[in-house]
Amino acid sequence: MTSDPAPPSPSGPSPILTLRISVRGLYDSWTHCQRLADYIARFVASDRFDPEQLTTRLSTYLNEVLEYVFRARPSEGEIVVEVGRTDEHVIAELTMPTDEALARRLRVDLGLAEPTDARARYEAEFESMILRPPAEVGLLELVALHGVGLALREGEGTGVIVLTVPHE
Amino acid sequence: MEHERPFTIRFSENDQEVALEGSLRPAGAEDFAPVRARLDHAADAVRGVLYLNFKRLRYLNHAGFLELARFIAACAERHPALKLKLVISSVVPWAPLRFGFLGARFGNTIVEQYDKAFYPGQGVIENDQLVPVLRTQTNIVWSHERELLRQHGLGKHMRIADICCGIGDFAVLVYKEFEPTYIVGVDHSRPFLQYAQQIARDFGITDIEYQFGDATHLFLPSNSFDFVTSRLALQIFNDPSSILRELLRICKPGGRVYLTNEMSAHNYGYPRHESVTWTYQQAVKIAQSLGMDMNFGPKMFSLLTDMGFEDVRMEQIPITNNNTAIDDFARVIESWEEYVTGELSTATQQPPEVVERLRMGFRDHVYAIRSRRGFATWPIYVASGRKPGR
Ligand SMILES: C[S@@+](CC[C@H](N)C(=O)[O-])C[C@H]1O[C@@H](n2cnc3c(N)ncnc32)[C@H](O)[C@@H]1O
Numbered sequence: 001m002t003s004d005p006a007p008p009s010p011s012g013p014s015p016i017l018t019l020r021i022s023v024r025g026l027y028d029s030w031t032h033c034q035r036l037a038d039y040i041a042r043f044v045a046s047d048r049f050d051p052e053q054l055t056t057r058l059s060t061y062l063n064e065v066l067e068y069v070f071r072a073r074p075s076e077g078e079i080v081v082e083v084g085r086t087d088e089h090v091i092a093e094l095t096m097p098t099d100e101a102l103a104r105r106l107r108v109d110l111g112l113a114e115p116t117d118a119r120a121r122y123e124a125e126f127e128s129m130i131l132r133p134p135a136e137v138g139l140l141e142l143v144a145l146h147g148v149g150l151a152l153r154e155g156e157g158t159g160v161i162v163l164t165v166p167h168e
Numbered sequence: 169m170e171h172e173r174p175f176t177i178r179f180s181e182n183d184q185e186v187a188l189e190g191s192l193r194p195a196g197a198e199d200f201a202p203v204r205a206r207l208d209h210a211a212d213a214v215r216g217v218l219y220l221n222f223k224r225l226r227y228l229n230h231a232g233f234l235e236l237a238r239f240i241a242a243c244a245e246r247h248p249a250l251k252l253k254l255v256i257s258s259v260v261p262w263a264p265l266r267f268g269f270l271g272a273r274f275g276n277t278i279v280e281q282y283d284k285a286f287y288p289g290q291g292v293i294e295n296d297q298l299v300p301v302l303r304t305q306t307n308i309v310w311s312h313e314r315e316l317l318r319q320h321g322l323g324k325h326m327r328i329a330d331i332c333c334g335i336g337d338f339a340v341l342v343y344k345e346f347e348p349t350y351i352v353g354v355d356h357s358r359p360f361l362q363y364a365q366q367i368a369r370d371f372g373i374t375d376i377e378y379q380f381g382d383a384t385h386l387f388l389p390s391n392s393f394d395f396v397t398s399r400l401a402l403q404i405f406n407d408p409s410s411i412l413r414e415l416l417r418i419c420k421p422g423g424r425v426y427l428t429n430e431m432s433a434h435n436y437g438y439p440r441h442e443s444v445t446w447t448y449q450q451a452v453k454i455a456q457s458l459g460m461d462m463n464f465g466p467k468m469f470s471l472l473t474d475m476g477f478e479d480v481r482m483e484q485i486p487i488t489n490n491n492t493a494i495d496d497f498a499r500v501i502e503s504w505e506e507y508v509t510g511e512l513s514t515a516t517q518q519p520p521e522v523v524e525r526l527r528m529g530f531r532d533h534v535y536a537i538r539s540r541r542g543f544a545t546w547p548i549y550v551a552s553g554r555k556p557g558r
Pocket of ligand 1: 303382399404
């Protein structure tokens with residue numbers, strides 16, 4: 001499983017879809033996360049070899065990231081979801097507006113989802129999670145158990161979560 | 169698999185089972201509380217084992233996963249004698265990863281993957297050790313089968329399903345030869361499907377759909393294919409009719425179901441025929457101990473007839489060292505030797521002397537194939553029937 005946020009493809013991923021969602025709109029309902037995740041996954045997987053399997057996987061991962069964004073609560077503005085594909089991966093980038101505090105939070109939480117020893121760290125976290133409310137380990141779990149890649153890219157007042165999903 | 173279904177939870181006291189289905193994505197503990205209440209109620213109501221059936225739970229978020237883990241932890245305290253059995257299906261891709269993780273951490277929890285043991289020989293079949301065997305077989309059978317398929321009703325531009333498609337090479341050959349309007353291959357081996365997808369990709373083919381699935385419970389619609397194939401597959405399944413029923417269901421009325429199977433006891437090589445015959449008979453017995461019937465071929469005519477097919481046709485592909493490329497034929501037998509004396513013998517704990525003798529028989533078969541004055545056979549049975557109505 002790769003941990004590379006951007007797999008080595010000279011031309012970059014070929015784009016499949018871009019969605020813009022107002023931050024305020026997303027907060028209307030928790031269920032928006034799964035609706036979006038299901039929709040994007042089904043769209044992206046539609047022409048693949050085993051569309052049902054890929055839909056299930058993509059929706060599972062995207063939903064986790066969207067739920068994370070929902071909880072992290074960016075300030076006003078837009079969340080942009082861009083999904084593309086390389087030979088090996090589906091790559092989803094979620095761009096959100098950040099202030100100082102959110103940028104710090106993203107660094108901490110995505111730092112925790114670093115691939116090295118992810119499984120061991122998830123296991124350690126898991127023990128304490130049973131006893132207290134969860135820290136943001138849903139992202140770590142994606143890396144530790146499901147073998148997807150997660151990375152953070154920072155821009156001027158934006159944070160981009162990059163999700164890299166092997167086709168199979 | 170269906171589209172996104174709402175979440176449901178049902179408790180059957182009689183079966184001591186809670187079935188969770190659809191999509192479970194709570195925002196947190198509070199959101200999960202009603203589900204937790206149902207689970208607690210079930211745990212209070214049963215003794216011994218509580219079954220948690222996740223076979224049709226398509227989505228679970230991490231928050232929900234944690235809440236389930238908390239329930240399991242709480243159960244261990246409140247009901248120390250209670251075991252939890254999590255019943256899962258590998259058709260849901262995240263399920264073995266997450267529930268396997270829980271099973272390894274909680275002493276009160278057992279994970280049962282229902283489709284792991286749904287036929288006895290599964291472990292030795294769905295394994296990538298079998299890839300070279302399947303590949304070489306298809307290579308030499310295709311030259312015969314290509315014409316036979318026409319005689320059994322396969323034409324151009326049809327809707328085709330290949331069930332138990334293995335590594336998908338047959339689907340590729342059919343695709344090239346018959347230009348179907350739609351072709352889907354279904355198999356329950358991930359390594360095979362991965363291989364199939366790789367091959368299709370390498371060959372620049374994007375129009376073959378491969379699905380991970382169970383031939384006895386297909387997600388394909390009824391009455392939707394002109395030609396349904398299942399090759400060398402019914403023979404490895406302990407309940408072949410349950411697959412055939414599904415093939416019949418997805419076939420259009422007036423369409424045909426096409427099967428191939430072997431009669432391994434009739435594999436033959438001369439000279440050294442005694443050794444060859446002993447080995448195949450022994451191999452049939454070993455396979456039988458895993459629920460496979462490697463002599464299933466000739467029984468197809470009865471099965472198709474009994475199940476109501478019309479215009480049942482049956483014949484034999486007589487592969488011999490006279491009508492087949494010698495190197496290819498030899499390679500097939502060598503791949504069997506490797507598979508039977510390795511994977512299969514290990515799985516069934518054959519004593520070393522038996523393994524040795526098995527090996528000799530395969531080598532003698534190869535000897536017959538390659539010998540200037542030898543004669544060797546591998547008969548394959550082909551049968552098809554038409555689905556009534558139209
Ligand atoms: C001996 S192989 C034959 C494969 C292929 N048809 C060929 O001729 O090369 C049998 C295949 O049946 C598949 N199989 C067995 N039971 C199955 C089931 N219930 N659902 C789907 N595939 C199944 C196995 O995974 C395996 O690929």
